[in-house]
Amino acid sequence: MITEKMRAAAKELLEKGEVETVIGWEKGTFWYNSTPAFISKPEQADRLVFDEFCANNLAKYLLDYRNADGKIAVFVKGCDARAVNRLLQDNQVKREKVYLIGIPCPGMKEAPKTGAAQDTASLPLLAKCQSCATPNPVIYDQLLGDPVPAREVPNRFAGVEALEAKGADEKYERWGKLFSECIRCYACRNVCPACNCRECAFDANGLNWLGKQNNLQENQMFNITRAMHVAGRCIECGECERVCPMGLPLMDINRKIIKDLNELFGSYDAGLNLEDRPPLGHYKLDDPEKFM
Amino acid sequence: MSLNTEALPKSQEVTASPEAAPQPWEPRIVGFACNWCTYAGADLAGLSRLQYPPSIRLIRVPCSGRVNPQFVIRAFQRGADGVLVAGCHPGDCHYSTGNYFTRRRFLLMQRLLEYMGMDPRRFQARWISGSEGPKFQQVVTQMTEDIKALGPNRKMRDVE
């Protein structure tokens, strides 16, 4: 069982004093809630669990420990590991200050609609996991369990292609309707491991990048800018879409950008490899010249 | 939410006195011009007495790489029918590499705007050097013609 191995690993690290905090998951309100847990004493390690509901990407929390004295251990699934890579590339965290415990991820499950007890095997995979091509951590100091075989992944751009084929007015109506729903709670931004600015442009009210009104225009401004700001850095963990209380299909925007980046500037998957440079962070002399 | 034109502010009416005859619609283009090349190019066009449509409003920026995607969105929201980002030719950037990043960023953004339902012809980038007064004239004329054909922009407009 991964859970036992997790607890043992966390206990050992804390007992030896190698890390000051371990970030993992613990059970939440109901059996289908697993929620981020912060463990700083060996005896608390038994709170840790790994099950089908550990969807939260924990890498984001490393930003809270940017200035910590000691080392921080964090459990990483495939997507979390890619997020850590991105944070390392952005110099947001130092490799020597984090200890990564990799967990091959079988895919996370959706919470049941009614909350009634049922067999977790019968629950569908989360949308974000259905198109995941990297269930195994790509960076770690220690791996718990055996790597899982890569899943058959459907064409992850199928949804984007279908939208691209629509007429301009139809697209505009569709996005307008969706953006009008946005309540601007910023959950998408705050959960996103690519959103690592110390101060977000949208929080700098005095500069008026974004009006505080909730209307279509400001919501458009927010959503398009958010997408542009994570362009080339989105690791497709799908957390933004998962946490959106309004259920907006934010990955349709992120994937469009990823698709275009791949088409225009060569194949690139953020966070897969520390050596690859993000497409908007460098250039080539022979980049496509569509503007002249 | 709709594309209904009635709900939009009639900006011409704000400036024109009520008695004046309705003016034929002229496109409004916001042009972000790099200080070192395009702005000098526009200057040269003026000095050379080259005629081009008065539809463009130039905003001088230090480099085309300074132009933030948010500038473009705001321009459309506040009434632009088209947005032009113009800077030095690749290789000529005063800061060596700024325009190479511009090239990547705005190609991506143009496609994203198209995905959101905007007409990509409304958002253009061009390389115009300080000696290319005639090119500046030609670009502005062409873009004005293109946008005239498209008609007033009703998308992303701020209705407040």
Next chain:
Amino acid sequence: MKTIAKSKVSALLDEIAKEFNLLVPTSGDGASKFAPYTPGSQASFDGRTLLPPKDVFFPQTEKMYKFTTDGMAGSLETVLEAPKHQMLFGVRPCDVKSIHELDHVFLTKGFVDEFYQSKRDRTFLVSIGCNGPAEPTCFCQSMGVNPQEADAVDVHLFDLGSEYGAAGKSENGEAFLQKYASFFNEADVQLPAVAEFALNPNVEGITEKLQQMFDHPLWEEVSKKCLGCGACTYLCPTCHCFDISGRVAGNQGFNFRCWDSCMFSEYTRMAGGHNPRPSKKERVRNRFLHKLQYFPERYGDLLCTGCGRCLSKCPVNIDITNIIKQIREVELA
């Protein structure tokens, strides 16, 4: 008691819509919320809506004043919509309680908010009771709400399975039932038993206890996983913080108010840059102290109705019932 078959409700709504601007729970595309009813459309009376009805009285963005300037002269005009009768049909008892709390804030203690009042006064409330938790995250009973019946409304509908039992709760409500009597039958009814709630936080004495817990390490602990988004506050039926901002174009402009969230970092940031709530510990603490201590101290009511929306949509499962439990477990020296 007067009863109406559930199958006849849409005919009643069609009739009401002729007289009132009628708002009903809808679950079409997008999140479920209260939206205008148009004859023939479907209202959805299953459970509670994801978005609470608070924006009917207190919109997320609301224009307050318009102004123009002309040299040294100028004009200022309050923007108040013309009163129009509206009916909120199908409000759950938890949300009825939230309207009651908003009334405290906007209408009492010597200040009346005219923007809120104008909408509140013209709204006719019809509530529908629940016979148990509408969602697993419901805990209204623990917050002093009777899930089956709301009183601070005009008409209340008891859920009797295949029909609703109607009770007039105000003069207007009685008149309403008279007017639409043809839709109702007279019958002896038996209320079903209330199903058990999974969450039953005990809030007894919590305000007094929290008065001694401002500096307790619990806040550091429970706030670690908070992401600082505003999902909880924006979905909360009782959260009512707002910001006033304006927009100027040329010689005219307007001021508006819009929801704000104490979970946002810039919420307490002052003009000089100082922020008295610099980290999520202070923000999370404020949110819970406001709900469980400051508001009861001022108005005598908890600022939580047990609707469970924050709990169901929090990205990291911050659970107010669990925090109440942890507060109770704290042993004070």
